[in-house]
Amino acid sequence: MKPINEEKFKKIIDFLTEHAIDFLLISDYENANDVNMQYLTGHPMDATVIVTQKGETYLVPWDVALAQKYAEVDEIFDLMNYEHSQIKFLHTFIEEKIQKHKVTVGLNSSTSFGSLVMFKKAIPHMEIFQEPMLISNLLGDLRTTKSAAELELLREAANIGNQTIPEIENFAMNATDETENDLDFFVRKKMASLGAEDVAFPTLVGSSTRAHNIHCHPSASNAKFATPGLALIDFGAKYKGYHSDITVPISFGELTAEQTKIRDLTQKAYDAAMEILDIGVPLWKVHEAAIKVIQEGGYNMPHSLGHGLGLATHDAPHLGSKPTNPIALQYWKETKAQNGMVFTIEPGVYKEGLGGQRLENDVIIWNDRVEVITKSRFITVL
Amino acid sequence: MKPINEEKFKKIIDFLTEHAIDFLLISDYENANDVNMQYLTGHPMDATVIVTQKGETYLVPWDVALAQKYAEVDEIFDLMNYEHSQIKFLHTFIEEKIQKHKVTVGLNSSTSFGSLVMFKKAIPHMEIFQEPMLISNLLGDLRTTKSAAELELLREAANIGNQTIPEIENFAMNATDETENDLDFFVRKKMASLGAEDVAFPTLVGSSTRAHNIHCHPSASNAKFATPGLALIDFGAKYKGYHSDITVPISFGELTAEQTKIRDLTQKAYDAAMEILDIGVPLWKVHEAAIKVIQEGGYNMPHSLGHGLGLATHDAPHLGSKPTNPIALQYWKETKAQNGMVFTIEPGVYKEGLGGQRLENDVIIWNDRVEVITKSRFITVL
Numbered sequence: 001m002k003p004i005n006e007e008k009f010k011k012i013i014d015f016l017t018e019h020a021i022d023f024l025l026i027s028d029y030e031n032a033n034d035v036n037m038q039y040l041t042g043h044p045m046d047a048t049v050i051v052t053q054k055g056e057t058y059l060v061p062w063d064v065a066l067a068q069k070y071a072e073v074d075e076i077f078d079l080m081n082y083e084h085s086q087i088k089f090l091h092t093f094i095e096e097k098i099q100k101h102k103v104t105v106g107l108n109s110s111t112s113f114g115s116l117v118m119f120k121k122a123i124p125h126m127e128i129f130q131e132p133m134l135i136s137n138l139l140g141d142l143r144t145t146k147s148a149a150e151l152e153l154l155r156e157a158a159n160i161g162n163q164t165i166p167e168i169e170n171f172a173m174n175a176t177d178e179t180e181n182d183l184d185f186f187v188r189k190k191m192a193s194l195g196a197e198d199v200a201f202p203t204l205v206g207s208s209t210r211a212h213n214i215h216c217h218p219s220a221s222n223a224k225f226a227t228p229g230l231a232l233i234d235f236g237a238k239y240k241g242y243h244s245d246i247t248v249p250i251s252f253g254e255l256t257a258e259q260t261k262i263r264d265l266t267q268k269a270y271d272a273a274m275e276i277l278d279i280g281v282p283l284w285k286v287h288e289a290a291i292k293v294i295q296e297g298g299y300n301m302p303h304s305l306g307h308g309l310g311l312a313t314h315d316a317p318h319l320g321s322k323p324t325n326p327i328a329l330q331y332w333k334e335t336k337a338q339n340g341m342v343f344t345i346e347p348g349v350y351k352e353g354l355g356g357q358r359l360e361n362d363v364i365i366w367n368d369r370v371e372v373i374t375k376s377r378f379i380t381v382l
Numbered sequence: 383m384k385p386i387n388e389e390k391f392k393k394i395i396d397f398l399t400e401h402a403i404d405f406l407l408i409s410d411y412e413n414a415n416d417v418n419m420q421y422l423t424g425h426p427m428d429a430t431v432i433v434t435q436k437g438e439t440y441l442v443p444w445d446v447a448l449a450q451k452y453a454e455v456d457e458i459f460d461l462m463n464y465e466h467s468q469i470k471f472l473h474t475f476i477e478e479k480i481q482k483h484k485v486t487v488g489l490n491s492s493t494s495f496g497s498l499v500m501f502k503k504a505i506p507h508m509e510i511f512q513e514p515m516l517i518s519n520l521l522g523d524l525r526t527t528k529s530a531a532e533l534e535l536l537r538e539a540a541n542i543g544n545q546t547i548p549e550i551e552n553f554a555m556n557a558t559d560e561t562e563n564d565l566d567f568f569v570r571k572k573m574a575s576l577g578a579e580d581v582a583f584p585t586l587v588g589s590s591t592r593a594h595n596i597h598c599h600p601s602a603s604n605a606k607f608a609t610p611g612l613a614l615i616d617f618g619a620k621y622k623g624y625h626s627d628i629t630v631p632i633s634f635g636e637l638t639a640e641q642t643k644i645r646d647l648t649q650k651a652y653d654a655a656m657e658i659l660d661i662g663v664p665l666w667k668v669h670e671a672a673i674k675v676i677q678e679g680g681y682n683m684p685h686s687l688g689h690g691l692g693l694a695t696h697d698a699p700h701l702g703s704k705p706t707n708p709i710a711l712q713y714w715k716e717t718k719a720q721n722g723m724v725f726t727i728e729p730g731v732y733k734e735g736l737g738g739q740r741l742e743n744d745v746i747i748w749n750d751r752v753e754v755i756t757k758s759r760f761i762t763v764l
Binding site for chain 2: 032033034045046063065080083084085088107108109110111112113114115116117118122131132136181185189192198202212213215217218219221222300303320321323324327330331350352
């Protein structure tokens, strides 16, 4: 399935026309990922997509066999026919498909400095559109709202996660010497049996000795999971390319006053975010509502409140603070909650020695209402 | 452990001095990974490192607690003190630490177009060195050879993989309805029990119906593994940050003449590469030796012969063809096999309907000789 629909694709063509860009070129490779390649073609990874102002789409994949199976494009090119050289391919492509002496290319903001220099030197008749943020903002806007078909897949990814939560509770209730790795394997296997094609991201399993890290490293270890204090597991399922993302906060044993306060603050921050969240509310205000509670409680929240879910675990929109820097502000656009959005709400409070708590659920906005589609909750093991 | 040593670090300072670059700035984030950040600091992920011409190192991490545990730098900065703004931080940093009105920054070729534009607009007194490929080439050169301490970790990662190969053979010999996912879990669990902190990359398990893809997608599925024809498993261990990478080719049942030919060609290409590989031999010639065998046999090899191993699964050096494009050639440097290198040799032949075979082992060059440190081999299940 090619995720983008005709109506959204038309907006890209309009943008290219408005800015006199002959074609858009987006690459997605290891170490330089750009989910827009998959969004525009259905091809999962390792490829360059070209969209022309005329509305044609072309793909240059690393694995042609894979592209023949997944990509919905007008033509697939095999770099083997161009001595494995992107540059040689582009020269030919411009000559044969664009047929102009001077061309303007649109590159996404994810394009590497190395590629820019190479393009400038090797294809001097290709001018580069100098506002890549307008391109990433446009594509981010399109991905911010999901189609009905995408929402179905996101719901299924959430359901796989939901069915795993009681199993996690059961694991925690009965844990003695089991390790973080044991829980990692357990969750991975459970989700695969429920139809997940993979985990959405490496499961973060933080016992109370490690949960003060926002993202513990390594993501799971051979440390015992059931140690007294505040622990958490942050996991999700990948289903037909779409992601869920859930954090379950778990406490072991009697808590100190401060540990109880950390739990309460996390819950209150979550409640404050859900209280304000509604159609038309700017997302930065939802972030602010949660962080205010935590700051007033005497802690900091060292991360944003949430992020969109889609083909990427971290998709558009972003639920963070409004930038203060004037240049960053110039490219920033206020995003309001609207139908078709899917994102996480995940406030957290952390303190070394005590552990960390993060309560994370996924929400869909649809039919003018906010629906929480995952079922995370605080789990207490005495 | 900070992987880079004093002697290599000195080469960076010399480079900055030679090109009048006041400081080097390298970022490693999700979707835009740059292993050089970890190489320069020991910090595993999600941070920006700055190296000044005077030889000071500074880190701006996403997770300060994690950095306090891992980073070996002169100072760690918390973006919370700069309103979460990299721009605001950089303004202050330049004023307080560089103390010049006009500064020149070196950015690696992995830097995003978006960051470049932002830097130019928001910090106009910061000039950007316009040859990022020289920086990535320098850092790649440094990472091309490993220290004795790094080699020990790479050997251990290889050993964990080696101990898993007989288990894979046993799995394959006894497989009936077991799925690719079953083998994936089995290998993951085995390696964790042997001390791996994680898999080096998502294990690719291709039954004969999927093994014609270079990297099958999804990496493992609920398809039955033991189907007649040519299958493979491509896996590795991550041990204290360092990676191994092994592909075991497995055949099930009686093979057709063409399937036997594919196996033989893979073995011959591997042998041809090992035959020519020696101290001082240019690595592109090793690639050519293998690919020539496959092409003369009537097939193509749709990927490079191998890649370095280190903190990244795909590290320096690269074993691929010599570029034909003159601009690419301008930045390309012939790399010869030398002491301290660790890389894969992994020729493969693929055909839809028949499956695919890839034989991949890891080699170390040390004391002027080539040592194969992994033990992959063809496995035949009748």
